[in-house]
Amino acid sequence: MNVTVFSTLAFERPFLERANAGRHEVRFYEAALTGQTAPLAQGALAVSVFGPDDLSAPVLEQLWAHGVRYVLVRAAGTDQVDLPAAHRLGLRVAHVPDYSPHAIAEHAVALMLALARHLRRADQQLRANDFCLDKLIGFELHNKTVGIVGVGHIGAALAGILHGFGCRLLGEDVQPNPDLARRYGLAYVALPELCARADIISLHTPLTAQTRHLFNDQVLSQMKPGAMLINTGRGGVLDTAAALRALDSGRLGYLGLDVYEAEKGLFFANHTRDPLRDAVFALLLTFPNVLVTGHQGYLTREALTNIAEATVASLDEWASGVPADHEL
Structure with a gap:
């Protein structure tokens, strides 16, 4: 052929x-x-x-x-x-x-750990010969509540990893998998309850007309103050402008992205000689509590x-x- x-x-x-x-x-x-x-x-x-x-x-x-x-x-x-x-x-x-659901799930956890332990800032400080620890106090994943939005193959793999960390697990999906409740104690709840209870939320839902900008101003406002949001699914599930507003207000404490709703024409190419014309993306990168990778979650x-x-x-x-x- x-x-x-x-x-x-x-x-x-x-x-x-x-x-x-x-x-x-x-x-x-x-x-x-x-x-x-x-x-x-x-x-x-x-x-x-x-x-x-x-x-x-x-x-x-x-x-x-x-x-x-x-x-x-x-x-x-x-x-x-x-x-x-x-x-x-x-x-x-x-x-x-x-x-490989494990590739994406492991990358999501990598973003969680890097944000929780301020690894980006730590690396920058060390390279500048600054070994002070004052701004690097993080938190443990153990005993935290993690909400998984979209509990398919990737979400299930993530649940297994986080169960090993000792996390409490919540899930939201149109087709609940009872096996995950038995194996990992994952409780399926409605999205507003998941947002209200979770310390960390990880997005793994497919992008459809119903899920586009699912995480908008209203849903972000339902999250716990200072909570972490991770998106390794589809960029369009998160309204980036709304995320910037939540970061600016302090409602969103940490944001980890491997996907971006306007990544087409930006990701998968070398733009070192080009000016960054995406003002929204440029603003996103100014926040020290934001970590972005260029759609490399699958890259194993x-x-x-x-x-x-x-x-x-x-x-x-x-x-x-x-x-x-x-x-x-």
């Missing part, structure tokens, strides 16, 4: 090539899929895409016209894909839902291997004339 891969990141190409092992004819492009770059898929039966790519109806129509019949998303989230348009055209779409050897293997497995299944395991 001929495949065009868009938004190819240099570090992921070896994983994809190793998983493919020459079975499919693959063309790699660093360029993101847009209306202008869609012609690069001419002659390909399938395209593989990532977060920066545009899969709106007009682009999907172009892909179809160029002969593309299959779309592979190298991620769990598919909010950039107009699925109704894809289905209307007859395009088959698959994603990688379970590449294990997760990259799983993503590549699942992507090629879907191609193999389609080439064999059967539906892909993770077809949408």
